[in-house]
Amino acid sequence: MGRPPCCDKANVKKGPWTAEEDAKLLAYTSTHGTGNWTSVPQRAGRLKRCGKSCRLRYTNYLRPNLKHENFTHEEEELIVTLHAMLGSRWSLIANQLPGRTDNDVKNYWNTKLSKKLRQRGIDPITHRPIADLMQSIGTLAIRPPPAAGVAAYLPASPASSAAPPPPCLPVFHDAPYFAALQHQQQQVVTHVDADAPASPDQQHLQLNWSDFLADDAAGAALAGHGADAPAPQAALGQYQEGTAAMTGVGGSRAFGDVDGASGAGVGGADDGAGAASAFIDAILDCDKEMGMDQLIAEMLADPAYYGGGGGSSSLELGWGC
DNA sequence: AAATCGGGCAACCGCGCGCAG
């Protein structure tokens, strides 16, 4: 049973908006603000548009403070970084880019950034080298979704344009990968620990990749996080512990434990996607509890997190090539 | 100069979530 239509589609205009329609909508929103979009078409001068269409037009085009110029290099790097962390959560990504909409970011990713990554030999979905993916296909049955730590972007040598493509995001259970990356990841995580804004709450919030891998109970024990771990857990700094624990041993307990509840796990032995998705969900849950949006914004304001600051722990994507 | 192709972007569609009645 589908949801009933939000408006009378027979009497609703589709297609590009005219200047007159824009003016009506803008005039209405500037005096009455937004909200109750279903009534906006009528109240904004009998617009023959669906309320949903009005909302979209306003948020993507008419809203004040929107940027309409090209994306900057810094914005590009930020999008790639956040996409590696969050996947296609365009609204979350757009939240970190003032003046950009989720549609802007999504379109830019689909038309430009994903191509750039491919040109550099990086799979835009997994953020891993395509060559490595091809090699791994025959040997690994478990694949993670596009989400993992920023640390994996670290080049083998600092900001070297001649360096091979960055290793990008690790694959669960891919022991050689973790072994090779562990040192680099620890560098970044140490950096995060040292420089991230330290609120009292954050200090006992922990998130570990291993916690989201429900297929290896031994990993949980090795990771050292029992069900009595402090909850909720979330701090980028703890990526170090999680990635180190994963090296060669894989992960551990069901996601339900992360928030202190004994929920059902999200995955079985072949549910790497569910595990990582749960990881992201946990991040989002913690966002709400500790204002992680703000924390991310503050972290990203530090150029060293995404390559603007130089140095061995910075992220350098090298778009120039 | 005309036709074709492809990229970019605005807009639409369908679904999930949360809230109010």
Added chain:
DNA sequence: CCTGCGCGCGGTTGCCCGATT
């Protein structure tokens, strides 16, 4: 607790326009 509705989100489509043949 259930149902209906509004909102927001991600995926997809279709049009426009510049580049190429």
